[in-house]
Amino acid sequence: MRQKLRAAVVGATGVAGQQFLLALAGHPWFSISGVAASERSAGKTYGDALGTTGWCSASAPPAEALPLIVQDGSQLAAGAGRDFDVVFSALESDAAKLIEPGLAQHVPVFSTASAYRYEPDVPILIPGVNPEHAPLLHVQRRRRGWKGFIAPGPNCTTTGLVICLRPLLDAFGLRRVIMTSLQAVSGAGRTPGVLALDIVDNVVPYIAKEEEKVEAETRKILGQYRGPSDARQAADSDGALGQIEPLTLGVSCTCTRVPVLDGHTETVYCATEKPAPLPAVRQALLGLGQALHDLGLPSMPAQLISLRDEPNRPQPRLDRETGGGMTTVVGRLRPETVLGEHGVKFVLLSHNTRMGAAGGAVLTAEWLLKLGYFG
Amino acid sequence: MRQKLRAAVVGATGVAGQQFLLALAGHPWFSISGVAASERSAGKTYGDALGTTGWCSASAPPAEALPLIVQDGSQLAAGAGRDFDVVFSALESDAAKLIEPGLAQHVPVFSTASAYRYEPDVPILIPGVNPEHAPLLHVQRRRRGWKGFIAPGPNCTTTGLVICLRPLLDAFGLRRVIMTSLQAVSGAGRTPGVLALDIVDNVVPYIAKEEEKVEAETRKILGQYRGPSDARQAADSDGALGQIEPLTLGVSCTCTRVPVLDGHTETVYCATEKPAPLPAVRQALLGLGQALHDLGLPSMPAQLISLRDEPNRPQPRLDRETGGGMTTVVGRLRPETVLGEHGVKFVLLSHNTRMGAAGGAVLTAEWLLKLGYFG
């Protein structure tokens, strides 16, 4: 890398936006060159927009961000491609729907919003999990006439699940998956967020639209891409463009909120097509993403999945920082023999604001940059 | 009832024992006539044994218990049948193993301990769920030569589950059950209990031996009793005595601890033999235990199961006191259609120290007394 790419962060004052700034602070490939937020903050420095009480993390805000003048959405769009080379978007879904396309006309947009996840020409990429979906971005570019593209990450609850399902699917086949999540409050951000009144000494056994998202995204991410495999093929293709055929897999989720600050815990049962003996399961899980290490991606952890053998792990407070929050920690790995089918059970922990949001989006950006997708 | 039966509470200073005292305070059929605890407390009044900081509940301790002299286990055994007519035992399993038989020689013993749950001549009774198992107590008496008997309640996590499974089994048949629990800290009592250090901002995805207990107890409680149906038949029978044949059912549990004070939440998926349309499921659940109402049991709630239609219920803090903590609250009732089999999903909440422990044991005692089992 000769020169750092200039990155703009949209939605920079919210919880997810702050996580982007932390993920980009001191990044060897990207510099924080622009911040955008709502009109209320526009025109102030980022430091002033935060005020004395607006920063949420124990880690201090990156010094390079504090003097930047906050832009609003339309100002930002005007400078796309000229003032910055890549966008990281932490917008809410409705705002993302409006603003992200104007940015993607000019530069790659990596987003934590769900707005475009379910479009047919938009892949939901996780490095190491579905690399074969990346060429759909060429299709997206051609179909929409964009210089850039929109590459949204999955819902934070999907992330850990598909990371574990990918190797199990490849090794043993999957017949059905039943998952219960115990999700952290940071997943809801600050607006409206989860009130202490609602969650202290409590469990809320429902998160609006979450189960549908996880189920649909899992099937899409594990689905099969059919279409041109590189930019030239995409450019040459006629209207019969690429698409992802979702995996035919029954995924049944119950998503709950618990009084945990960070880190989504998920209990998972998988019925497999073939027998799944534990040593082979361990080997499959530990093997995920090994090929990525050669790329030298700055945000890539030592392991995408780590295994804990202690009976009482993973625990969010003890394990969420594993691999800088980029590693999915799996424990309680057990064969399930009593249900009359081949099965395996485990508990996973995924850091919802790192690998499950900003950190994962930055990793994806690194990976696509390395693969030449920035064009 | 002409005269109240005199009840002794064993393990009376612990969390579960205190719950027994609260469940018996002002009871129309039982009077608190004796309390027993460890040697450290023996000889003191119950009030002195508690000291200024030993009572755990926001409800004050029953006034009638405070002046009682705490006995140790052997003192208590000496007075069984003479000084009291029934025992409620909140002992830890090891102590229960030693002490409960000596008491059961003379009087009925209702216990929250697991010590005798898995013995072949011991039913795990829940009124409304497995009344047909009650006659096994006659067998137990005859086989052991006891005047009384031991009637343990199920593990607090089993209780809510089997209460919901019973009507589903009867109406639709069950093929397999997959359950994740989010359990309250009061379930672990005070010795050793769950340290705040271990559970604040955390989930512990493991409770030692809990999953095995729930799976085995569920199969036993839903199993089929074969044997004499009343005391006379039991007395006349030869050595080929009664037994419970566990239900052949795959039950797969993951038990976790969450930062909740009281109330176990469980997410449940049931694959059923027959289609289980929601109206029929609702009707089945709501019908549980209707026959019990005629008995006028003082601890019987208006409903054994109540249904909540709001999407975000049941919640432990809002719903655990339903029916005085004796009602299992079910919400998020959904057909499960994507898994290639007939299925239904729901979330249940059961108060682990009421219906799931002391309250449930007192209800069982009321029921067996009414049925004439006290002899």
Next chain:
Amino acid sequence: MRQKLRAAVVGATGVAGQQFLLALAGHPWFSISGVAASERSAGKTYGDALGTTGWCSASAPPAEALPLIVQDGSQLAAGAGRDFDVVFSALESDAAKLIEPGLAQHVPVFSTASAYRYEPDVPILIPGVNPEHAPLLHVQRRRRGWKGFIAPGPNCTTTGLVICLRPLLDAFGLRRVIMTSLQAVSGAGRTPGVLALDIVDNVVPYIAKEEEKVEAETRKILGQYRGPSDARQAADSDGALGQIEPLTLGVSCTCTRVPVLDGHTETVYCATEKPAPLPAVRQALLGLGQALHDLGLPSMPAQLISLRDEPNRPQPRLDRETGGGMTTVVGRLRPETVLGEHGVKFVLLSHNTRMGAAGGAVLTAEWLLKLGYFG
């Protein structure tokens, strides 16, 4: 009381408004006859305005409120005096500033808002604490030409403090007061409320404007009223009307937020003018409000102050429901001898949404009604 007075609750969908409804449910003197809220809710039934997830309490909403049509502020004002006889206002301060006067033109308004607390013709009344301030309401009526009046309660953190200071001031004189509060999250309501993100595993040592409020309100409530003592005197008086001269007392507060749902804990040090031996302090505290018992006020608890002798009480979770949340619980009563002045230290607990808000306002309404202030 022949017929119930018709009460309207303003701000009825918020946390404080819901507490008013609970405090008025089945009330022998008041019926819930009207509910008002923001325009978003207006025109719906109260039940529909709550929706399936809007009710915050474990106690169900009063059945009589559910079918009422929610009004907005101006609709409500139009019916004052015609459709209802008294208003309980749970408005935010800005809205209260605008709406309460229009209502007070016609009917008494009891408010939890701070909007009018610091006006010279507005007393901050607590039955048993400053009854001599009540005649200022006559002055307010005359000065403003209102048929009704505005009677705001104190800030929820002031309530418990002045309840304890009143008898100490009377018995021993007060030289200075130093208080640290550990406040519950329900004090912040739901908009914006306290986010779990901000308070789990945390203390926030600041609540905007709270310390100033508590200090000023304490001096006012303990101050001396000078002015006409009844309605006739007030009517006859010229412009030189009544007023409250605040107590000259140094009150120094530090207000913090802690992860507690309900119940404000306060640690208090009082330097007294005269020696304050413990037996006399106990007697003084326990004597508060004894004269009120003859009035038969429905919300009056058995004691305004109760004392706990256990070293580790009061605790919010165990003690906040004392007297239905209307009793201030005091513990850790100690003489303070090392500071070179007469002093006494204690810890108090006051339920911030009961006696400290809606419950206290209803008690004040009962008291003023009994005294003939409703006119």
Next chain:
Amino acid sequence: MRQKLRAAVVGATGVAGQQFLLALAGHPWFSISGVAASERSAGKTYGDALGTTGWCSASAPPAEALPLIVQDGSQLAAGAGRDFDVVFSALESDAAKLIEPGLAQHVPVFSTASAYRYEPDVPILIPGVNPEHAPLLHVQRRRRGWKGFIAPGPNCTTTGLVICLRPLLDAFGLRRVIMTSLQAVSGAGRTPGVLALDIVDNVVPYIAKEEEKVEAETRKILGQYRGPSDARQAADSDGALGQIEPLTLGVSCTCTRVPVLDGHTETVYCATEKPAPLPAVRQALLGLGQALHDLGLPSMPAQLISLRDEPNRPQPRLDRETGGGMTTVVGRLRPETVLGEHGVKFVLLSHNTRMGAAGGAVLTAEWLLKLGYFG
């Protein structure tokens, strides 16, 4: 330093002992050369003694400690001076009383136990706060005939308080101090520790003996040492040995427990002898310990006290890791003018298991080693 000193950690399996291991991991001056614990663990490797669930911290245990064979107290004593050069003791007070003297006969003992804090020949040292007390260790050695010495740190709640009081005392004089603590659960360790049952959604306004300790230790640490100033003088002195004359200062504490994992918050009011204008207060606080920086102590943070100007800081979760947990963070600094005396108020945060326990003890060891006290 040519060669690392060999350190033994006593009480190594508990929370405080684990903190010692973390504070010593990779330490440039000390190597972890021995671990001791109760008989139950003795003879096992440290790793085996922990088992799969015994380690409490998110940071992994130091690799060098895992293969060490755990010794019991008497084994350890036998090797003092031969197998190790310094001891760090995390024993409970009763065990410390018995075991620490035998070790101090041979080597310096740095302890978090209170057992010897109040002995007349034992200073309670904090580098930067009371360096003039260090020579009392010479007196201790001579009086007791020891080659080593016992140097206990203060109670974790005293630490932050005296760190702030020292510069205020020097700059303005202190007339009286009134403090309320909001203490974290880790301060109580694991045996018995604070049960989640007792602290979730709660405050416990009492910690046994804590207030007395803080008050007495504060007066001792801020007191005046009179006696020989170096080892030779101590050796030459007759029986009229050195001592610390406690400061005559009224210190009044109320110690509470709150649902926070780590980090003690304290609200402090100080009446000063002289006016204490804020700029001078800030300068005084920030100046503490500047002289220490020349010594190059490995555990010394950039600042002993840091100031936060945001109104809502310090907060335990956001600020406890400041300076690696070795910095006391002070906020809400305000003059107090209403109490009729010169005064200043603030809120401090001190990490109770770092600077307030193991970290502080290691810092003290570094400091005394550098000053030549190890002999």
